[in-house]
Structures are given as structure tokens and as C-alpha cells.
Amino acid sequence: MMRYLLAQAHPLTIQAEPSVLSGLVILSLVILIWVLLLRRLNQPYFIAYILSGVVLGPDGLRVLTNPELIIQLGELGIILLLFFIGLEIRLPDLTKQVRKPLLGMLFQVALSGLAAWMVGAYMDWSVPVMLLVAFVLSLSSSAIIHPYLAQHNETNTPLGTLTTGVLLLQDMATIPMLLTLNFLGKGQFNAVELTLMVVGGVLSLLFLQMAMRSRLIQLPFADALLHDHDLQVFVGLVICFGMAWLTQAFHLSAALGAFLAGVLVNRSSATRWLEHSLLPFRVFFLALFFVAVGLQIKIDFFLANWLLVSILVLLVLIINSLLGTLAFRAAGSSWRDSVYAGALLSQLGEFSIVLGLTARQLGLINEFIYQLTLSVVALTMLITTLWIEVIRRFLFRPVPADSESAKHQISQ
Structure with missing residues (x-):
């Protein structure tokens, strides 16, 4: 019976002998x-x-022959990532500075739109392609930058908090972006969906306001959970995916609901064990998300267009670093912090892939533009840490003792 069930499943298969187990092992x-x-x-x-x-993808060893399922499983990794961000973030600090990340995000979106329009006018792009490029340029990768900030103990620094705020607002901005693409593809807005989105947005804001004022979770059986790992896992999954499902029912991002769930847990000292209980799930599903990115890359396309892709990757890193620097400078950060933040936000993000896939499904772009977008997004992700480290070492290089002494004498 078990062999029959495994044979009927399609997630990970090897061409010679379809098997979930063999695919997972490889x-x-x-x-x-x-x-x-x-x-x-x-x-x-x-x-x-x-x-x-x-x-392991279709253009490689063909071990993974059902990329659609891997993509769907990988989306759970993004949901869990936003849940952990909500767990780790200091909400009062972020709320006090919401004006700065909002200003930075809006400024970056505006500059991305201007850059896309200038290039699009020269290249004779259509309006949908211009908008897609603007949207894609304005989104960075939470899945990359949050672990990077945590690794360098910068998550709760002023710059880290501001960067986190910008990333969260970018993730939320994907909702109107997707709505705009759907309007361009279908020619009309769905009044019911729009109403639900507005109601869901208002409820989310009210939720955050309540979270600021009080501890929201008071589990009646919290003491029993402290020593029962199985119950901890399922309570955590219900809270995380339950909130994600709820916001999705309002046609908002499931990732937004997961973030709110993290905030919910963060505001209760009785549920801090959730972070340790769900960590393995985050690692596994987030890994599947990045695997799904690699699965969609067509090697033949990249080899045929490697020069164009390489030029675009370099331009994206430079332009996004510049736009991020200007956005953070406009938000009041120092030039050094602004340049560093610009480097942090230089790569394209996981939601950029979602926007590209949506545009292709709606017929707004062809397969060539989609593969070009996917290749550029993936490569900026691949080399972003190297890019950040180069800029980081230049900005934060130690000052020689004699230079410091000279500065002191000058100041005297």
C-alpha cells in the first residue's frame, strides 16, 4: 500500500524510476x-x-520533474520566513520609525518607475513591460537580507530596523502591484476582491495597533505546552498558517498574515518556544523556495543570452544600490549608512519572480522577457552577498592609528 501511494505521488521523481524517496535523497x-x-x-x-x-532541474540532470509542486512548497518557506521576522522584530521600535521606512520605500518605488520609464521610452517598451520592470526593480529579497542582518547582529540596530521596515513595506506593496498587473491583463477590477482587500488592510492595521498596546496571546494550556514538543509544532503551524490563510481570504498576501502571526507570538512570553519548534520547517521550506528558483532557470537560454543577462545584472546592482542610497538618504540616514543600505537592497527579490510569473500568465510579457527577468533575479540573488561584502568592507574598513591620531590633532 505504501509503495502504491509513493508511486502515485509526483513531487520529486527520477526519470528511470519514479520515486519520492530517491528524489529527496539526491x-x-x-x-x-x-x-x-x-x-x-x-x-x-x-x-x-x-x-x-x-x-537537478529540467535542463540539468532531470531529477526534479515537477517544478510546480516545488514552487508551491517553496512558497511555504516565504510564509515561515515572514513569521520569523514577526517573531524577531521589535515592533515598538519599527512603529516609532514607520515614517522613515515608508518614505524610503515610496522614494525607491518612484525612482524605479522613473528609471523604467526612461529606459522603456528609449527601448520602445509597452506600458505593461515598463510597469513590470519598475515593480521588479523596487523589490528586494527578505529571504536573503534578514538572515544577513541576523548573521552580523544588525537586525535591531537603527539601520537594521529601518531596512527591515522597508523590506516589509516592499512585501506589502506587492499586493497593489499584483492588482495593477491583473487589471492590465483582464481590463477591469473585481469590486468584491477590492472591497475585501480594503477591509483586510484595515483589520491588519487595527491588529498591529492592538499588538502595540497589550500582549494578545494568553493560552489556557500554556504550561502543558512547555514540555510537549509535538503540541508545540502543531500549535505553531496553526497560528502561522492560520493567519496566512486568513489574510489570503481577504485577497492580501499570505506572507502578511504570517508576519502578523509572528507579531502575535512575539507579544506573548508564553509562546517563545515556537521559534525553536518551527525553525527546522523554515530551513526546509525556504530551501525548497530557492530550489524552485533554480528549477525555472533555462540553461540554454542563459548560454544564448549570457552577455545581455550579465550586463543587466550589473546595471540592476548599480542602479538599485544608487536608488536605495538616495531613498535612505532622503529618509534621514547618514551617507555611509545610506550607501550600506543601498547595497543591502541592491538585489531583486522573491516577489519579483512572483510578479514576472503573474505577468507571463496574464499574457503581458512573452517567454523571452520572463526568462530574462528570472535569470537576472536569480543572478542578483546569487552574487548579492559578494556585492554587499565589497561595499561593506570599503565603508567599515578600520582606520589606521596614525590617521586617527591626525584627526584628533586636527580637531584640537
Whole structure:
């Protein structure tokens, strides 16, 4: 019976012998090899996940033959990531400074739109393509930057809090962006969906306001959960995915609901064990998301257009770094912090892929533009840590003792 059930499942298969188990073994082994290599090079593990998807995908060894399911499972990783962000963030600090990240995000979106319009007018792009490029440019990767900030103990620094705020607002901005693309593709807004979105948005704001004032969770059986790991896992999953499902029912982002769930848990000292109970799930599903990114990359397309892709990747990193720097400077940050923040937000994000996929499904762009978008997004993700480290070392390089002494004498 078990063999029959495994034979009927399609998630991970090898062409010669369809099997979920064999696919998982090969995927885990390839990821492990890449991780061991990248660990020696002091590079983040998400690079290993993307490369594993490329190697095992339809254009590689053809081990993973159902990328659609991997994509769906990978989306759970984004939901869990936003849940953990809600768990870790200091909501009072973020709320007090909401004006700065909002200003920074809006300024970045405006500059991205201007850049897309200037290039689009020269290249004779259509309006949908211009809008898609503007949207894609204005979104960075929470899945990459939050672990990077945590690794350098910068999550709760003033710059880290501001960067986190901008990333959260970018993630929320994908909702009107998706709505705009749907309008361009279908030619009309759905009044019911729009009403539900407005109601859901208002309820989300009220929820955050309540979370600021009081501790929201008081579980009647909290003491029993302290020593029951199984119950901890399922309570955590119900809270996380339940809130994600609720916001999705209002046609908002499921990731937004997961973030609100994290805030909910964060405001209660009785549920702090959730972070440790759900961590393995976050690692696994977030890895699947990046694997799904690699699965969608067509090697033949990249080889045929490597020069164009490389030029666009370099332009994106430079332009986004510049736009981020100007946005953070406009929000009141110092030039050094602004340049660093610009580097942090230089890459394109996971929601950029979602926007590209939506535009292709709606017929707004062709397969060439979609593959070009996907390749550029993936490569900016792959090299972003190197880009950030180069700028970081330049900005935060130690000052020689004689230079410091000279500065002191000048100040005297």
C-alpha cells in the first residue's frame, strides 16, 4: 500500500524510476555537497539551494520533474520566513520609525518607475513591460537580507530596523502591484476582491495597533505546552498558517498574515518556544523556495543570452544600490549608512519572480522577457552577498592609528 501511494505521488521523481524517496535523497545530497563547498568559501547557503535547482532541474540532470509542486512548497518557506521576522522584530521600535521606512520605500518605488520609464521610452517598451520592470526593480529579497542582518547582529540596530521596515513595506506593496498587473491583463477590477482587500488592510492595521498596546496571546494550556514538543509544532503551524490563510481570504498576501502571526507570538512570553519548534520547517521550506528558483532557470537560454543577462545584472546592482542610497538618504540616514543600505537592497527579490510569473500568465510579457527577468533575479540573488561584502568592507574598513591620531590633532 505504501509503495502504491509513493508511486502515485509526483513531487520529486527520477526519470528511470519514479520515486519520492530517491528524489529527496539526491536533492539532499547535492545540497549537502554545495553547502560544504560554499561553507569553505564563507558564502550563504541559499546559493547552494539555487544551484541545486539548476543542476537537478529540467535542463540539468532531470531529477526534479515537477517544478510546480516545488514552487508551491517553496512558497511555504516565504510564509515561515515572514513569521520569523514577526517573531524577531521589535515592533515598538519599527512603529516609532514607520515614517522613515515608508518614505524610503515610496522614494525607491518612484525612482524605479522613473528609471523604467526612461529606459522603456528609449527601448520602445509597452506600458505593461515598463510597469513590470519598475515593480521588479523596487523589490528586494527578505529571504536573503534578514538572515544577513541576523548573521552580523544588525537586525535591531537603527539601520537594521529601518531596512527591515522597508523590506516589509516592499512585501506589502506587492499586493497593489499584483492588482495593477491583473487589471492590465483582464481590463477591469473585481469590486468584491477590492472591497475585501480594503477591509483586510484595515483589520491588519487595527491588529498591529492592538499588538502595540497589550500582549494578545494568553493560552489556557500554556504550561502543558512547555514540555510537549509535538503540541508545540502543531500549535505553531496553526497560528502561522492560520493567519496566512486568513489574510489570503481577504485577497492580501499570505506572507502578511504570517508576519502578523509572528507579531502575535512575539507579544506573548508564553509562546517563545515556537521559534525553536518551527525553525527546522523554515530551513526546509525556504530551501525548497530557492530550489524552485533554480528549477525555472533555462540553461540554454542563459548560454544564448549570457552577455545581455550579465550586463543587466550589473546595471540592476548599480542602479538599485544608487536608488536605495538616495531613498535612505532622503529618509534621514547618514551617507555611509545610506550607501550600506543601498547595497543591502541592491538585489531583486522573491516577489519579483512572483510578479514576472503573474505577468507571463496574464499574457503581458512573452517567454523571452520572463526568462530574462528570472535569470537576472536569480543572478542578483546569487552574487548579492559578494556585492554587499565589497561595499561593506570599503565603508567599515578600520582606520589606521596614525590617521586617527591626525584627526584628533586636527580637531584640537
